[in-house]
Amino acid sequence: MSPLPKPPQRSSCPINMALEILGDRWSLLIVRDLMFTGRRQFGDFLNAEEKISTNILSNRLVTLARDGIIESLPDASDRRRTHYVLTEKGFGLAPMVGKLIVWSAHHHDTAAPPAVVDIITHHQTDWLAAMRELWLKSRDGD
Amino acid sequence: MSPLPKPPQRSSCPINMALEILGDRWSLLIVRDLMFTGRRQFGDFLNAEEKISTNILSNRLVTLARDGIIESLPDASDRRRTHYVLTEKGFGLAPMVGKLIVWSAHHHDTAAPPAVVDIITHHQTDWLAAMRELWLKSRDGD
């Protein structure tokens, strides 16, 4: 893979800068998997319902790492495996992702359980703290 | 333009469904222009710093309208002009966009004025109410 030559920045607008990192149909799904599910490895991401293809996944893992959203850690006991984890910057997307889930669930017919949407909506601080716990655990133990 | 045949849904995950509407490098910039700037017309969007090209802009205006994010209103006094406005669903993205701005400004060197970031961060409810006022005004008077 060689997507390292990043295209020139279009502007310094914060929304634009976020789009230059996350503005495609796949990147945020990888973040989602890392944030809310147990998916941590290449094959796990492939198994997600949306069926990303291997070349795109490979490319996105490199660019997300380059942009400081994720980090890759070699598995000590099985050297074929690489574990991916969210960095602090990557986990920092949680409040935004929470609002996105609430918006989407409100305007579409989604698979999000209403109880969960309700908690994100009305107990955002608690929800965030719980998410952070999960994230911290994934960073060491797994 | 004929981008109306929407590709099949990849999943019912709320994040995925949001990405199927907004998951590209341009759509959210149009939402930004409508939400935070006075840009309302085709030529206005072209003048934004990121320099979208005319065919992409034309396509995105159609798809955003199809997905209920924006609405197009003919100008009564100049029939060449079309005004675009955010729908309630489109304006509903404001909380998510606010969190995105805060995240991006925190992790990058952006053009967002620190005072504004501070207000969005610490007075989110007030900020949202002010945004809604602006939005309501844009819907009738302009």
Place this chain on the structure above:
DNA sequence: GAATTTTACTTGCGACTTGCAAGTTATCTC
């Protein structure tokens, strides 16, 4: 009222990106 300008597009085309299938390499299990 004819010529020019403005607005909102569409078209053409080369370059880049995506999606699918197949192949590769290193490592682990039996």
Place this chain on the structure above:
DNA sequence: GAGATAACTTGCAAGTCGCAAGTAAAATTC
């Protein structure tokens, strides 16, 4: 040592993007 598994890479056709140029309808200028 044989076969499976994890994480990629490669090839190729199809689709999307970005730029430049063109168009049509309506408004403005002279």
